[in-house]
Amino acid sequence: MKKLFIMAFSITALSSCMVSQTYQLTGEPMGTKTGVAKSKIIGDSDTSIKAAAANGKITVIGAVEVTTKLFFFPIITTRVYGE
Numbered sequence: 221m222k223k224l225f226i227m228a229f230s231i232t233a234l235s236s237c238m239v240s241q242t243y244q245l246t247g248e249p250m251g252t253k254t255g256v257a258k259s260k261i262i263g264d265s266d267t268s269i270k271a272a273a274a275n276g277k278i279t280v281i282g283a284v285e286v287t288t289k290l291f292f293f294p295i296i297t298t299r300v301y302g303e
Contacts, residue, residue, distance in 0.1 A: 240288040250282040251303035259296040272300040279303065 255276020259265035269284055282302040289295045 239290075242284075242286045244284040246281050246283065248280050248282045248302060250301050251278070251280065253278050253302060255300040257298045259294065261293060265296070267296040267298045269298060269300055272298040273302070276300060276302075 253276045255272040255274065255278050257267045257272035257275055259267050267286075269281070272284075273279075273281060278300055280303045281300055283300075285299040285301075287297045287299075289297075
């Protein structure tokens with residue numbers, strides 16, 4: 221019974237993965253700079269477009285990419301491209 225429980229838990233844990241991506245284009249040039257904001261497992265996470273742009277020192281946003289990976293907890297990464 222214990223082996224069956226461990227096997228069922230392992231299958232569930234390994235198969236509970238989801239990946240989602242969203243792209244937004246603003247009509248501005250893509251630019252040469254990239255800014256990234258990524259969520260943390262513990263603590264305060266700012267994954268906003270504003271935070272990603274500030275990390276890359278971007279003032280004119282050309283495109284935004286948001287990736288969400290879900291295992292046991294969500295991992296959100298926001299990438300901003302621009303000048």
